[in-house]
Amino acid sequence: MTNERLDQAAIEDAVRDLTGWALSDDHAAITRDFRFRNFREAFAFMSECALAAEKADHHPEWSNVYNKVHVLLSTHSAGGITRLDLEMARMMNAAAARFDV
Numbered sequence: 001m002t003n004e005r006l007d008q009a010a011i012e013d014a015v016r017d018l019t020g021w022a023l024s025d026d027h028a029a030i031t032r033d034f035r036f037r038n039f040r041e042a043f044a045f046m047s048e049c050a051l052a053a054e055k056a057d058h059h060p061e062w063s064n065v066y067n068k069v070h071v072l073l074s075t076h077s078a079g080g081i082t083r084l085d086l087e088m089a090r091m092m093n094a095a096a097a098r099f100d101v
């Protein structure tokens with residue numbers, strides 16, 4: 001299932017392959033800080049990801065300050081990290097790469 005909590009070993013393996021992402025201190029989420037050229041690009045990235053998140057019915061916790069976007073991904077219903085979070089992280093990396101991030 002995509003929405004079952006992954007065990008610690010599976011998470012660590014996955015995070016190793018996810019450029020820029022790290023486990024949160026409590027190991028219940030994965031996080032990444034993205035840095036763009038400016039606010040316009042940061043917000044374009046967020047807009048694109050917001051549409052994809054809504055389509056997937058899986059939503060990031062995030063904050064934005066000027067050109068930076070801080071993202072935290074976890075599956076609330078599972079109380080931890082699931083494949084949905086890994087898929088979202090990959091999607092966000094692909095979206096950011098289009099802005100040379």
Ligand SMILES: C[C@H](O)[C@H](O)[C@H]1CNC2=NC(N)=NC(=O)C2=N1
Pocket residue numbers: 057058059060074075076077078
């Ligand atoms: C009803 C709706 O499907 C749920 O509340 C979805 C919405 N988006 C979600 N996003 C995240 N990150 N975790 C969830 O458990 C979750 N649940």
